[in-house]
Amino acid sequence: MSQSCSIQKCVRTSRGLCDCCQQNLCLQHLNEHNSLLITQLNPLTDEINTLEDRLKTLNIQNTISNSRRKLEEWRKDCYKKIDSIFEQKCQELDQLIEENIRQQREELNRVHLKISELINAQETTRQDIDSLTSTIRQLETNMNNIEQTCFTINTRPLIIDETFILIKKTTKSELDLSTLSLVYKTIVCPEGSFVSLTCNVRYLLIHQAPNLCLVDREMKIVKQTLWSYGTIWDMCWSSTLDRFIVLERNNIYLINENTMSIDNAYATQERRWLSCTCSDTVLFTSTNTYGSSIMEFRLLPAIELIREWKYSLTCSRDEGINDIVFNNGNLALMVMNDSKKSLRMELRYATTFDCIWALQLDI
Numbered sequence: 387m388s389q390s391c392s393i394q395k396c397v398r399t400s401r402g403l404c405d406c407c408q409q410n411l412c413l414q415h416l417n418e419h420n421s422l423l424i425t426q427l428n429p430l431t432d433e434i435n436t437l438e439d440r441l442k443t444l445n446i447q448n449t450i451s452n453s454r455r456k457l458e459e460w461r462k463d464c465y466k467k468i469d470s471i472f473e474q475k476c477q478e479l480d481q482l483i484e485e486n487i488r489q490q491r492e493e494l495n496r497v498h499l500k501i502s503e504l505i506n507a508q509e510t511t512r513q514d515i516d517s518l519t520s521t522i523r524q525l526e527t528n529m530n531n532i533e534q535t536c537f538t539i540n541t542r543p544l545i546i547d548e549t550f551i552l553i554k555k556t557t558k559s560e561l562d563l564s565t566l567s568l569v570y571k572t573i574v575c576p577e578g579s580f581v582s583l584t585c586n587v588r589y590l591l592i593h594q595a596p597n598l599c600l601v602d603r604e605m606k607i608v609k610q611t612l613w614s615y616g617t618i619w620d621m622c623w624s625s626t627l628d629r630f631i632v633l634e635r636n637n638i639y640l641i642n643e644n645t646m647s648i649d650n651a652y653a654t655q656e657r658r659w660l661s662c663t664c665s666d667t668v669l670f671t672s673t674n675t676y677g678s679s680i681m682e683f684r685l686l687p688a689i690e691l692i693r694e695w696k697y698s699l700t701c702s703r704d705e706g707i708n709d710i711v712f713n714n715g716n717l718a719l720m721v722m723n724d725s726k727k728s729l730r731m732e733l734r735y736a737t738t739f740d741c742i743w744a745l746q747l748d749i
């Protein structure tokens with residue numbers, strides 16, 4: 387017995403199973419469904435054309451220029467280090483020989499003068515002659531030594547590890563915390579240690595009560611100094627000053643990584659500090675109050691307050707700025723709202739404080 391078309395109210399006999407809807411349809415409805423399918427081809431063509439155009443006009447230079455700039459910076463930095471060692475060793479070489487030459491020249495002048503004096507006076511003794519002869523023999527030996535000076539230069543080739551630069555492809559908006567490497571080593575902090583930490587290219591700066599410590603890439607403490615001041619609220623590194631900046635309740639300290647000396651660079655009783663960050667030219671600090679201000683300091687020639695950014699430009703009256711980080715002309719802020727008990731992250735232009743984006747965090 388023949389089956390009828392599955393379309394409601396259609397009384398025609400079904401002529402086949404339709405490919406698009408898996409129903410038994412009559413010839414007319416099969417045709418209708420077929421035409422409908424064909425009309426869907428055109429938009430697909432449009433889409434593929436759009437994708438082809440996008441690929442054609444893709445600017446690879448834009449895609450890689452930022453990363454390329456980073457590689458360039460690494461290269462320049464390495465060259466600078468090599469140039470600096472080279473200059474230092476050249477000076478060392480000059481100094482090694484120049485000191486001998488200077489002494490020889492002075493001694494020659496002295497003896498020459500002495501002989502001239504004796505000739506002018508037309509008066510000398512056997513003892514003078516013997517003494518001068520012996521001095522001249524010594525100068526001759528010295529001269530031979532200077533002429534025969536040579537240096538042995540032992541050099542080791544610079545071994546550059548491939549892993550100095552690792553390139554990983556990511557999607558722009560993606561922040562994948564699972565790509566973090568595994569824990570390499572753990573440093574246990576004794577009770578009473580402050581939680582702030584920061585780093586430069588060489589060291590990590592941490593507080594291990596009662597000391598401030600520099601930790602190297604192998605996670606070994608290489609230098610430490612007693613921290614005899616108050617609570618540390620935040621730290622950052624300034625390449626311009628070549629110093630670590632440590633924020634205490636009312637003071638801003640500079641730490642010299644070579645000598646581990648601690649200098650008070652700015653003291654105030656009117657403000658309590660909470661967090662800090664640096665650009666090449668300025669230091670930003672946030673104040674530990676609701677309705678936080680952000681203070682802007684000049685770094686050179688000395689740390690000097692140049693501007694105060696107040697609420698409501700920085701945040702609302704019931705909000706505090708817990709953390710700030712400067713990068714690429716912008717400031718990232720972690721803002722805590724006291725009434726709503728909520729936390730949000732913001733990115734703002736460092737020069738105007740205009741907000742670029744804000745992200746409410748569910749924590």
Ligand SMILES: [Zn+2]
Pocket residue numbers: 404405406407408409419
């Ligand atoms: Zn169909």
Ligand SMILES: [Zn+2]
Pocket residue numbers: 391392393396397398411412413414415
């Ligand atoms: Zn039908």
